[in-house]
Every structure is written in structure tokens, then in C-alpha cells.
Amino acid sequence: MSRSGAVERAIAALRTGRAVRIEAGEPFVFVSIETATPELLRLLDPESKSPLLISGRRAAALSLANERDAADPAQPVLVAREPWLDRAAAITLADPAQDLARAPIGPLHSLRLKSPDAAQAALVLTRAAGLLPAVWLVDAPDASISIPLDELVGDNLQPDVTLLSRARLPLDGMPDTQIFAFRGSDDGQDHVALLVGAFGGKPPLVRLHSECLTGDVFGSLKCDCGPQLKEALRLIGAAGGGVLLYLRQEGRGIGLANKLRAYALQDRGLDTVDANLRLGFSDDERDYAHASAILRALGIEEVRLLTNNPNKVAALEAEGIKVAERVAHHMPANPHNADYLAVKREKSGHLP
Numbered sequence: 001m002s003r004s005g006a007v008e009r010a011i012a013a014l015r016t017g018r019a020v021r022i023e024a025g026e027p028f029v030f031v032s033i034e035t036a037t038p039e040l041l042r043l044l045d046p047e048s049k050s051p052l053l054i055s056g057r058r059a060a061a062l063s064l065a066n067e068r069d070a071a072d073p074a075q076p077v078l079v080a081r082e083p084w085l086d087r088a089a090a091i092t093l094a095d096p097a098q099d100l101a102r103a104p105i106g107p108l109h110s111l112r113l114k115s116p117d118a119a120q121a122a123l124v125l126t127r128a129a130g131l132l133p134a135v136w137l138v139d140a141p142d143a144s145i146s147i148p149l150d151e152l153v154g155d156n157l158q159p160d161v162t163l164l165s166r167a168r169l170p171l172d173g174m175p176d177t178q179i180f181a182f183r184g185s186d187d188g189q190d191h192v193a194l195l196v197g198a199f200g201g202k203p204p205l206v207r208l209h210s211e212c213l214t215g216d217v218f219g220s221l222k223c224d225c226g227p228q229l230k231e232a233l234r235l236i237g238a239a240g241g242g243v244l245l246y247l248r249q250e251g252r253g254i255g256l257a258n259k260l261r262a263y264a265l266q267d268r269g270l271d272t273v274d275a276n277l278r279l280g281f282s283d284d285e286r287d288y289a290h291a292s293a294i295l296r297a298l299g300i301e302e303v304r305l306l307t308n309n310p311n312k313v314a315a316l317e318a319e320g321i322k323v324a325e326r327v328a329h330h331m332p333a334n335p336h337n338a339d340y341l342a343v344k345r346e347k348s349g350h351l352p
């Protein structure tokens with residue numbers, strides 16, 4: 001994605017309810033369904049004609065077959081505007097919070113997408129902004145932010161990281177630790193590397209930890225993140241040194257608010273995978289391109305990886321980092337996360 005900062009500005013605009021324009025031959029101007037205020041919509045869509053763009057997975061959850069690009073859940077779906085489809089109804093369309101409590105919404109009709117690449121890029125931006133994957137397409141000539149489509153697709157999608165700062169950060173039992181902050185070119189996030197001790201000789205013990213505010217900070221029992229984080233640092237220290245990457249892809253890449261929406265769906269009986277799908281995301285939206293770029297920036301080409309997730313191993317290897325050994329990283333289950341851990345094994349392919 002862009003190195004120009006346009007992506008960061010677009011993400012900020014979407015989060016604060018402003019319109020973004022993607023230059024794709026024809027301009028593609030959109031605003032988040034979640035953040036657009038009624039006042040802005042009256043301005044951008046005075047005749048209430050704007051269609052809605054939602055993710056293919058959300059369309060599937062709403063039983064809205066996309067007649068044209070059927071069966072590709074990764075393809076966004078353009079939903080025709082209906083007289084009853086006002087702002088409140090659009091929010092219900094985007095947000096599954098009420099799905100289980102009300103009659104199915106509709107009837108809905110899909111329209112042909114003139115610019116599928118721009119549509120896809122728009123939903124990638126909403127996800128990077130931590131918003132629901134649903135936007136109004138508005139017929140407005142101007143928007144606060146404008147990005148050429150080619151900054152959002154193809155080779156430019158390969159993220160880069162920039163080292164911002166490094167400092168000593170003595171940790172309990174591991175006084176010889178350094179912290180590095182790297183900014184991702186595509187997500188604008190500050191990813192963290194902890195370098196513990198001195199490692200040399202064999203490939204270092206490495207843990208890729210994805211951010212989990214609820215588990216890491218509050219000690220939530222719903223997942224295994226908190227104990228995994230502590231135990232990874234302990235094991236790295238015991239090995240004499242290694243690296244922990246703290247990747248800012250909260251909620252398997254859907255962001256904190258969306259993860260909490262997934263938790264609310266889990267309170268109503270959905271499992272961790274189905275909750276993500278119902279929100280319009282894939283089961284796991286993370287990628288490990290930042291992780292491999294950071295490892296490479298640290299001069300690390302080969303690792304011993306602490307994980308139960310075979311996708312992490314495959315993703316690193318695909319990015320050219322050799323995984324010399326996978327080191328299992330199981331934590332004891334508790335009554336609140338036993339089902340979650342079972343679903344990870346049974347549906348997400350985690351190794352037992």
C-alpha cells in the first residue's frame with residue numbers, strides 16, 4: 001500500500017465519519033455506514049439514492065445471493081437502495097448485533113459493481129480502520145481524502161516497516177531486553193519487537209503475538225493470550241534470549257470494537273469462527289508480512305517459532321523466513337476458553 005501517508009489519512013477520515021475517494025477511472029467515493037452522521041448523509045446523498053457496499057461474507061450471512069459474482073465470499077456486494085433502507089436500517093444491515101433478535105432484513109437486491117477493485121480496496125480500508133466492512137457509495141465529486149487505486153492494489157499492498165525508535169527496556173527476570181517500534185506502511189500501526197538477551201549460534205526462539213487487549217491487559221479468561229504472552233517471554237528468557245513481536249492486529253486483524261462485537265455474538269451462542277463470518281470478515285484477517293519484514297530488519301532469517309498455528313509457520317516461510325523448528329505453545333484450558341480452544345483445533349487447524 002501507499003508509502004505516502006494517504007492510506008493513514010484515509011483510515012483516519014473513515015474513523016471520523018468523513019468521505020474517502022478512490023481514483024479508479026471513475027471516482028469511487030464512500031463513507032462508513034458506521035460513522036457517517038445523518039447530517040453528512042443529507043449532504044452527500046440528498047435524494048436517498050446511495051447504494052450500500054457490504055462484504056461478500058456479510059451478504060452471505062444476510063442470505064443475499066450476489067447474482068453476478070456468486071460464490072466468491074471475498075467479493076464485496078453492492079446492495080441496491082430501497083425506500084425503507086434508511087440509515088438505521090443500513091446500520092442493522094452492517095452490524096449483526098440484532099441478527100438473532102429480529103426477522104430477516106429485506107428484500108435486498110444486488111447491483112453490478114463497476115469497479116470491483118476499488119470496492120475491495122474500500123473494504124480493506126474499513127477493516128484497517130477497525131470499522132464494520134460496510135460503506136455508503138455516494139455520488140459526490142469531492143471528498144476530504146483522495147487515493148489513486150494503484151496505491152491500494154498489487155505490489156503496493158506488500159507492506160514495509162520503518163524503524164521509529166529503540167531503547168533499553170529491562171523486564172522482570174530479563175534485565176537485558178530492548179524494545180523496538182516499527183511502523184507499518186500500510187496500516188500505520190506501531191508494531192513492537194522485544195529483543196531479549198543475546199542470541200547467537202542456533203536460530204532464536206521467536207513468538208509472534210497478536211494484540212489482545214482483553215487477554216493481555218485485563219487477563220480475560222475467554223482466550224489464552226495473556227498466559228501465552230507471559231509464558232513466551234519466560235521461555236525466551238530461559239533460552240538465554242530471543243524475540244517477541246507484539247503485532248497490532250487485535251482480534252485476529254478485525255480491531256478491538258469488531259472483536260467485542262464478535263464476543264457479543266459468542267454470548268448468543270456463535271463460536272469464534274462463525275462470529276467473524278457473521279460480521280462479514282474471514283475467520284482470520286491477519287497477515288505476517290509485517291512480522292517477516294521486522295525479523296529481516298533485525299537481521300533474523302531463521303527462527304524457532306513458538307506457536308500451535310500452522311498458518312503462522314506457512315505465512316513466515318512464504319515471506320522467506322525459515323522456520324527451523326515449531327515449538328508447541330499450549331496453555332492449560334479453563335472453563336471459559338475450553339470451547340474456544342477446541343474450535344481453534346477443530347475448525348482453524350491448530351495443532352493439538
Ligand SMILES: Nc1nc2c(ncn2[C@@H]2O[C@H](COP(=O)(O)OP(=O)(O)OP(=O)(O)O)[C@@H](O)[C@H]2O)c(=O)[nH]1
Nearest residue numbers: 209210211212223249250251252262272307308309
Ligand atoms: N476475532 C476474534 N479474535 C479473537 C478472539 N479471541 C481471541 N482473539 C484474537 O486472536 C488473536 C490470538 O492471537 P495469537 O495467540 O497470536 O494466535 P493464534 O492464532 O491463537 O496462534 P498461536 O500462535 O498458537 O497462539 C489475538 O489478536 C486476539 O485478540 C475471538 O473470539 N474473535
Ligand SMILES: [Zn+2]
Nearest residue numbers: 212215223225
Ligand atoms: Zn486473546
